Amino acid sequence: MKTHLQIIAIFLLTLSTSVAADKPNVVIIYGDDVGYADVGAYGSRLIPTPNIDKLASEGLMFTDGHCSAATCTPSRFSMLTGIHGFRHGVRVLAPNAPSKITPEMFTLPQLFKTAGYHTAVIGKWHLGIGDGKTPVDWNGDVKPGPLEVGFDYSFLLPSTNDRVPCVYVENHRVVNLDPKDPLYVGKKPDEVVCTEYPDGKENPEAMTYYRSSHGHNNSVINGIGRIGKQFGGKSALWNDETMADVFVEKTKAYLSSRKANEPFFLYFSSQDIHVPRAPHPRFKGKSKLSYRGDAMVQLDWATGEILKALDSQGLSENTIVIFSSDNGPVYDDGYEDGTTVRTSTKEVDRGHDASGPYRGGKYQIYEGGTRVPFIVKWPGHIQPGKSDAIVNQIDFTASFANLLGVTLEDDQAIDSRNILPALLGKSDKGHTxxxxxxxxxxxxxxxxxxxxxxxxxxxxxxxxxxxxxxxxxxxxxxxxxxxxxxxxxxxxxxxxxxxxxxxxxxxxxxxxxxxxxxx
Structure with missing residues (x-):
């Protein structure tokens, strides 16, 4: 009897391992405003990115890889839904905007859940929260949000780091919120007494980290002017300089909690190198540039920490890792952080041209707006090298559906196409x-x-x-x-x-x- 039980146990273990191998884990590491040439492997000479470069040398590096839009909200929307943002009027969202991804939409995390995956998002969201019918209750359950559109776990920067609210949201709750200092966004009830922050327009001297150059001068938090007004929530405020550390630690904790036979999809959405650039002091001066370059070094460090965590958990061999960005580069984008130097033809970062040979960057329709670093690694399945195939993040849904044997309905991910052969390096033909x-x-x-x-x-x-x-x-x-x-x-x-x-x-x-x- 004991022998038979051992045989059955070995069979079940082999079966679960086989199932896991058929369903690779997927990790998307998503930079924010990272240009084509902000990475060493893509041409950067003034910003050291050894971890991303190593990923590029071990994976497939696309030279014609794109996000779908030259701004973050429509680009992220498209990647997670397989639908172009213009179809739903998606633009860069205000701090209190409702969710642009609604529960009835089919999403990339829902695709993975259909295939038996656990799903998580850690980092920047900026896709809106709430239904737009009633105000978001920042002092109660903050929803609908990622958990309502396919994610099992979320730890968020709810909007973006230059916008309020300047707090983390874990699943449905603001982290470390003191009920005696309730949180409000936009406006607060007249009768409520809570923390009030300086207004950057009326009190520009409060912006002690660096001044706003344009538009980022409402509530001043941590010495930095923000877009939008926040009231209360002082105990829950993030520290801009430790944000990358917090996201990395949450990611490590998530990876350590994964079961060997349960595949997962992790969307790690960094705030770097979006403004306000506030890298941890240990990264200051690590590039030959200013805040922007040092923030890129910080993103490279975060990428390395995630890759090391996958190794330490024994997950690397059966994990697809994708590194990319939500749009092309931008320099002075609301703060006087010493980044921009204008040449006779374009803006650059003290001699560093983040869009490389391409024209334009963030907000612009030219190649520099959407052509971004795009690296895919899957040990034993993707041969390392370079590919000139035209690939786009909007196609992740159809491509992973093909990989996992999930059939998409006609009204799901309507703009997403299966380019799996190109993503796996089996074909040099991407989009026509x-x-x-x-x-x-x-x-x-x-x-x-x-x-x-x-x-x-x-x-x-x-x-x-x-x-x-x-x-x-x-x-x-x-x-x-x-x-x-x-x-x-x-x-x-x-x-x-x-x-x-x-x-x-x-x-x-x-x-x-x-x-x-x-x-």
Whole structure:
């Protein structure tokens, strides 16, 4: 009997190990405003990033990898839903904005849960919280939020680090909140007595960390002006300089709690290198730049700590690790932190051009706005190297659905396409066409051609022909070839219009699709 039980135990252990191997853990390490050339492997010479560089050398490094939008909220929305942000009017959100991802939407974490995964998000959210019908109760259950859209665990910077509220939210509760000093965002009831913070417009001297250059001058917290007004919650305030440490420690705790036979999806969403850049003092001076460069060194450290934690827990061999960013770089973005130096042609960070050879950055429709570091590692499954395939974060949902054998319904992740062969390095062909977004402007990549949609009249009709660039011969998008190629402009405009106007999205579009035969 004992022998039979041992045989059964060994069989079950082997079976669980086999199941786990078929379902790799997935960790997305997401930088904030990290440009293409902010990483050493992508060309940085003034910012040391040895941990990300090591990840690039051990994984597949994409040279034409993209987020879907040149600003953070629509980019994050698209990655987590597989739907372009413009379809839902998603823009950069105010501090008290309701959730743009609603419970009825199918999401990337829900996909993983369908496949038997545990799911977690740690770090910046900035996708809104609440239903928009009633004010968020920051002193009670803070919801709906990540737990209502597919995550089993969340530890959040609820908006972004230049916006209030300047507190952490773990699952549904503000961390370390004192009920005697209740928290309010935007305004507070007249009868409530709680902590009041200096107003940066009226008291600019309160901004002692560094001054606001524009717009970041409402509530001053930790000597830094913020967007929006916060009242109360003093005991719950974060420390800007220890934020990366807190997120890393929460990540280590999460990884140590994982069971060997339970796959997990972790979305680690760093605040670095978004403004206000406030790296821990131990990182100051570690780059040859100022706050921005040192914050990038801090992000590299955080990446290394997560990779070491995966190693120490014996998880690395069966974990897909993805490193990328929510949009391209930005320099002076609301604070006088000494970053920006303007040359005759563009802004740079004291000689460091974070977008590399590409034009533009955050907020801009050109390649520097969405072409970002994009690295995928899966030991034993992805051959290390470089790929020129066009890949996009919006396609994670369809690609992982293909990997895990999950069938997507027609109304789920409508703009997400299966590019799994390219992500795994099995094919050098990614997208044949791809939509890019920056504010209210759209662009279409089709092979080496980049078409930037012209301005529109209020009627919705085209007001001008737009811009056309050949990235094979003009990587910096300096020579507009629209006038020389009117037929191609018309063709690309028609394709872009059809992609935007379809209600079924790109995945079911009748045009040329790189995933035909792969679903």
């Amino acid at each position: 066409y791809m939509v890019e977004e920056a504010g209210r402007k759209l662009a279409l990549r089709q092979g080496s051609w980049k078409y930037v949609q012209g301005a529109r009249k209020q009627s919705g009709k085209q007001n001008q022909s737009g811009e056309l660039y050949n990235l094979d011969s003009d990587i910096g998008e300096q020579q507009d070839e629209a006038k020389e190629n009117p037929a191609l402009v018309k063709e690309m405009q028609a394709l872009l219009d059809s992609l935007v106007e379809t209600t079924s999205g790109v995945r079911n579009h009748n045009g040329d699709s790189p995933d035909e035969g792969n679903q």
